[in-house]
Every structure is written in structure tokens, then in C-alpha cells.
Amino acid sequence: MFSAIFSLLGLSFSLNTSVGRPLSLVTTLAGTGLLAVSTVLLLSGPASPETNAPALAAAFLMVLRAFGVVLLPPRGDHSGVPQAGWSVLLALLAAGAWWWIFDRAQAPVALAAALLLSWPQLIDGINAFADKVFHKAALAAGARDIAPGTFTKVAQARDILIDKAAVMSGPNLMVTNVMAFNNEPKTLLAVAASAEAGSSHPVALALRELASQWQVALKMPDRFEPTPGLGVVALLGGQTVVIGTTDLLKRLKIDSFTADAIARSLEADGKTVLRVAVGGRVVGVLGLEGTLRQDAGVAGMALRKEGLVPWLFSGDNPNTRSALAGMLGLELTEDPKPGETAQEAAFRCFPDTAPLVLTLSQDRMALELRQAVAPEADRPDAGNTPLAVSNTDDIGAFPALKALAMRRNLLAVHARQVLSGLWLCAGLSGASTLLPLSAAPVLFGICLLVLWTFARFSVADTLHRNE
Template identity: 75%
Template sequence: MAFSEAVASMKLLQIFGNHSALFFSMFSAIFALLALSLSLNTPIGRPLTLFTTAVSALLLLATVALQFFGIPTASAAMPALAGAFLMALRAFGVMILPPRGDRSGLKEAGCSLLLSFLVGVAWWLVDPRSVPAGASACLLLSWPHLIDGINAFADKVFHKAALAAGARDLTPGAFTKVARARDIVIDKAAVMSGPDLIVTNVMAFNNEPKTLLAVAASAEAQSSHPVAVALRQLAAQWHVAVKQPDRFEPTPGLGAVALLGGQTVVIGTTDLLKQLKIDSFTADAIARSLEADGKTVLRVAVGGRVVGVLGLEGTLRQDAGVAGMSLRNEGLVPWLFTGDSQKTREALAEMLGLETLEDPMPGESAQEAALRNFQETAPLVLSLSQDRASLELRDCYPEKDGNNEERAPIAVSDTDDIGAFPALKALAMRRNLLAVQARRLLTGLWVLAGLGGALSILPMTGAPVVFAICLVILWGFARFSIADTLKRSVSAA
């Protein structure tokens, strides 16, 4: 059917005379803008919404210009009708699939605009009267209404699978951040079975071990640090009296300094003793053998002289090593963060199959260490929650304004089971693949629909049908892609 016949056969309402289509399109655009107000007020989704609005306005102006130059009403109304449908379908798209900030959709929209321009040029060479209808139909049917919401749809579908795998409280965009990460920094507390430390070695140089323990436990009497708790517990078991220090000054990441009985007592790492200019050569030689076993070693100095060494260790989670291997299998390089000495870090990392970070800075957190060690990438940081009931996953990347405060977690495990996060990485990669494949499939569908409209194979009023078909394709694609994951989760339960 020729375009002139197709356009002439359209029955337009004549409530406002020859300008019925124009008024209808204007009111439709206004109502669509009201529905899109939230999208316009937030950076996410704004680019494609503004571009759609601008193109719709140009189509309305094109109708005004065509009517001004005496083009038949039915043909001149086509751009305005296309603009009305563009705005309405964009409003529905934003409502059904809220956009994500990881894709603007401007590239695909620009290609749609270029395709409609080429169709207009082609029709100008064949039949100039068919240019408005052909170009408008091509633009409307090829417009990527849902392109920036595909990731949101994938998130909705994969969220159920993530819950079944043991993750909860996923933030918008969590799957994208997990999928793009190549490194994960694991805080030592996340691989320990509990907060408790055990004092395994009390090595006094010139005094009895009980005397050394009494000094250390008394110096840490006012602290709630796990090291202090372990010292007080052993003191109670050995029936050693614990006194209150006259002054206590903790040094995060290094140790503590206390005033006990008129003497300064220092408990901490070799770095703390170096800062205080206390010779720890003998203690360091003894500490190496303990650190090689993955123990935390602290030096004890009284009155500026080292009097002994303390060795402490915790219990590693049984699944920590397996989780490290699973993370590697999913394409993540796991790094261990701990404030222990280099020997202790290397021993623990070897036990767990993890990589070791550079020497941590005094008092540095896992997120700060990740920012310092991975300045060009965006690693993940896995740490234990403050209530020690679950594990928290954070994305880590430097802010442009230099504000690198700790961010809210993008995912939280249902328990303190570290095994939930390799499954989350697998889901994120599968979800990413789904989004890419769905984007390619829908882009191809939009191009075919646009060409079908340009050749009058598809009517302009078929745009809502194409929109619905896209939703059905997305739903079927996503359900098929996670069917195996859900089946395995149910079987495991």
C-alpha cells in the first residue's frame, strides 16, 4: 500500500478541526511530562527523557510547519502523532522499568534518529508526499524506549536468585558494580569464626610469664579491643591480679601505651616501638617464628625496654579457603586485609589462598587500604558488620571531590556465611550477559520495526504492540537465564 493511500485512510478525530492531531499530541506530551517529572529531577534516566522530549517537540513543530505550507492534514499530522506516542511510551517505560545510571540510551536514540532521516531522504527521492509518514513511523517504531531500563529489569529478576543464594539488601545497581569488579579486599574479621582471640604464647625475657601477663593485662584493663579481652581472660584463668592503669592511650592499628605504677608500658607492633625509639631486635627475632604460623605478635615494653612477646591467634572459618577459591573461579582476585605484620599476613594469605596487600598504614581501614592499593579500578570490600551477625559488601572507588568516607554496603549476606558472595558474583556476571544479549536483541527488533514502519508494513499505531513484545521478550529471556540458579537453590534448601 502506498503511503499516500495509508495516510488518507487514517480517520482522525475532528474535534478541533484540521488541528485535531496537533492538539491531541500537545496534551499527550504534557501529561507524559507530568509522569516523567521524577525522571527529569534525577540524573538517572534524564538524558534519554530529555532527548525524547526534544525530539517530540521537533515533531510537533514539523506538523505546524507542514500545515503552514499547505500539506494535506492527514500527512501533516503524522509527525505530531509520532511525538505523542514517543512521550507516552517513554512515560510507560520509565514507570515499568526505572532507568539505571549505567547506560543513558542516547547512542541508540541517535541511531534511531539517523535511521529515520535516511528513510526520509529515500522517500523524498521516491515520493515526497510520503516523507512525513515514512520518517515518523520509522522514528517511532525504532525508538529505544526501554534501553536504559533493561538493567533494572534484570535486577528485578535476579534479585530473587540472589536472595536464594544468601544475599539480601541489594542496592540499585549492585549487580553492575559486582560484575565489573576484578578485585575484592577481604577484611580479616570476615574470615574468622568469631571475635575472640586466644593468647597462645606468653614469652617473658627476664621475668615469669605470669608477671608479663599481669603487666600486659593491667595495661589493657580499660580497653575493649579483642586483644585486651583475650589478655584478661587468660589472666583470670591463671589467677593473675589485674590492676587499673593510671593512663591509657590506644594507638589504632599499632597498639597502646599505658602508665602503670609510675612506669610506661607499651604493648604493640614493632612499628609502634620504632616510633617510640625502643629497641625490639631480640623480640623481633622471636616473633618471626610465631608470625610464620599466622599468629598476631605483640611486643611488651616496660620503662623503654622490651620485656616479652605475646602471641595470639583466632579461629579461621572452615569455609574461608573454599570461598577464596570460589571467588577466583568467578573472576575475582581476593586480597587479604589485616593490620598484622608482613609474616603473619603472608602466612594467613597462604592458608586461605588469598593475595596480600602492601603494608597497611597505621589505623587504616579495609576501604582505605583498597583505595590506596587500587587507584585505577573499583574493587569490592568485604567486611564484618558491627553487630558481627552478617557480612557487608561495599564498592570502593575514589570520589572526585576527595571525600572517601565509608559508603553504605551494596549487599549484605543473610548470615555471616562468606559463601554467599561467590554466588552473587556468578549471578552478576550472568545478569550482565543477559543485559547485553537483551540489548542486542531489542535493538535489532527496533531496527526491523522501524524499517517495517518506513515501508508501511507496520502501522504507526503498532508502536504499543512492539513495546509490549519487548517486555515479553525481556521477561522470557530473564526467566530462562536464572532457571538453573533457582533450581539449584531450591534443591540445596
């Protein structure tokens, strides 16, 4: 009885967390019930081995559960409460059969053995064992910094929104078209590059690089106001300079009809097109493009093969986005809202499916996989922790991560079936008094061995390919 009570201290951290609490609480109640049975038997007559059996089973039950939550911390994928209910029912039926049909003295032993040997000690920790092995396989595939719960979230996802920046071969853009309406191209470039002289945005860097190549002198703007997702407004030499999309010009009531007609042919080639207006009048068009990753299209097909529908997120004009999606074999989402991030767009377009989002990190040195969630009022940073990260040249790590997550789920189903079969056979053997209570630790070890075998062999081929 003291063993059962002290084991409760080991379960305290499991009882204080939502994950793992259901089965730990039910285990505590079952152990308390067994102790109560032994107490009643002791008060009703002299002590005997049959009298001690329920208390001994309670001690084993609590100790093994304490070891279980330490060795295989519950992941929350399966509570185990339904299986525990079946164990209680089996134990009650066994005790009733011995009491009414066979030997009444053996009823407490049958009750204790059936409950202990059929108890689903590890059922809510099956995926913890899988995570340890699959984590190594994911690292071998190129994924790193894998957050807890990643495999479950990736396995359940059906859509993935891919930011345009994540499929570019590098962070740099290149100015390919400088089309001035009334002035020389160098004059248009000087105005645009000067307006963006103090910015670190990739567009500004591309303009300044071309200005350096053309040996164009630049000036610092008197005022600079970026508008995320739309462009910039600057004050240069007493005149207002606007560089951005059609939406920005419409917001400022600047007519861009001529520029839009020219831009359509550039956007059809997948280029980013910016209009340049000085003093409220459009004076030219800039065309920029980056280099697409050679493996971007392959990664999109690999994601489809693993059951994910890849969608493109880009703040470009609809024509540009359509051209890029066609090149990469990606689906198109609804038009993004001004200044909207990829994660915000994913939640807006797929509010009920918890899609994944693949973006470039802020330092532009890594690819980050996140889950789109609604920012909570008290947690504005919700969803900011990446599920997994890879180097920019390892975009294939994410299709591999999805494949591993699906394989892990299949492993959990098969392992649960095997363990449930073992517990049922052991419970029936205990109910018939063929197995003693001391067989419980041996059964616990066999279950651990089964889980290790399942997990190891399910990723053996993946580990072998990457070694």
C-alpha cells in the same frame, strides 16, 4: 499534541536526574520535531491523515517513554542516545525516499512510523528489569541489603581486598603464648591484662579471659592511650606499659631485637605477636591467634573462578600475613600503614580499578561488601554504604553475587541485541508503511515480554537450587 505535552510532565523526574536524562531529553526533542512537522503541514494546506501522523507519533513517543522510565527506571549502564540517533537517521532516509521516489503525501507517515517504531524506548532500562529478577537470586544465595547499582559495580570489579577479620570463624582471639624474659608468665600476663583492663578490643578480651582462667588479679591503669593498628600505651603503677607491634616500639625508641627474634617463629605459624615493654624495656612476648573459617579458602577459590583476584588485608607482621595468605590462597598487598583501614588500603593499592572490600561489620555480626572509593572533602563518609551484606556464615554469598552480576551483564548484552533487532525490523516496516503507528504499544509490550523472559530464564537454575 496535548498528549505529548502532558507526557512531558511524567518525564520531569527523569529529566531532573543524570541517569536517564540523555534519552528522555532526546525523546522530547524528537517529539517536538514531529509536532513541528504536523504544524507546518497544517499551515500549508487542509488537514489529512498524513498531516496528523507526525503529531500522533509524537504523542505515542512521549507517552511510551514516560511509561518506560516508570516501569524500568534507567540504571545508567547505557544511555541509548546512539541508537536514538540511528532511529532519526532511518526516519529521515525513509521520508526522503518517499518524497523523492514514491508518493510525497506518504512522506510524513513514513517519517513518523520509522521514528516511532525504531525508537529505543527501553534500552537504558534493560538492567532495571534484570535487577528485579537477579535481586531475588542474590537473596536466595545469602546476600541481603543489596544497594542500587551493586550488580554493575560488582561486575566491573577485578580485585577484592578481604579483611582478616572477615575470614575468622568468630570475633574472639585466644592467647596461645605468654613468653616472659625475666619474670613469671603470670606476672607478664597480669601486667598486660591490667594495661588493657578498660579496653573492649579483641586482644584485651583475650588477655582478660586468660587472666581469669589463671586466676590473676588485675588493676585498672591510670592512663590508657590506644594507637589504632599498632597497640596501646598505658600508665600502670607509675610505670609506662607498652603492648604492640615492632613499629610502635620503634616509634617510642624501645629496642625489641630479642623479642623480634622470638616472634619470627610464632609469626611463621600465622599468629599475631605483641611485644610487652615496661619502663622502656621489653619484658616479654604474647602470641595470639583466632580460628580461621573452614570455608575461607574455598571462598577465595570461588572468587578467583568468577574473575576476582582476592587480596588479604591484615595489620599483622609481614611473616604472619604471608603465612595467612598461604593458608587461604590469597594474594598479599603492600604493607599496610599504621592505623589504616581495609578500605583506605584498597584505594591506596588499587587507585584506578575501584576494588571491592570485604570486611566484618562494626557489631561483628555480619559481613559487608563495599567498594573502595576516595573519601571526598565534603563527603568524609563516602564509600561507607555497603553494596551488600550477608550473615557471617554466608561468605559464599559474595562469589555467588559476582557470578550473578556477570550473568546480568551478559543478559543485558543479549537483550539489547534482540531489542535492537526488533526495533530495526519494526522501523523498516514503518518506513515502508507496512506497520501503522498503532503498532507501537504492541511493540512496547513485546519488548517488555522479551526482557522478562531473558531475565527469568537466566536465573532459573539459581533460583531452583536455592528453593
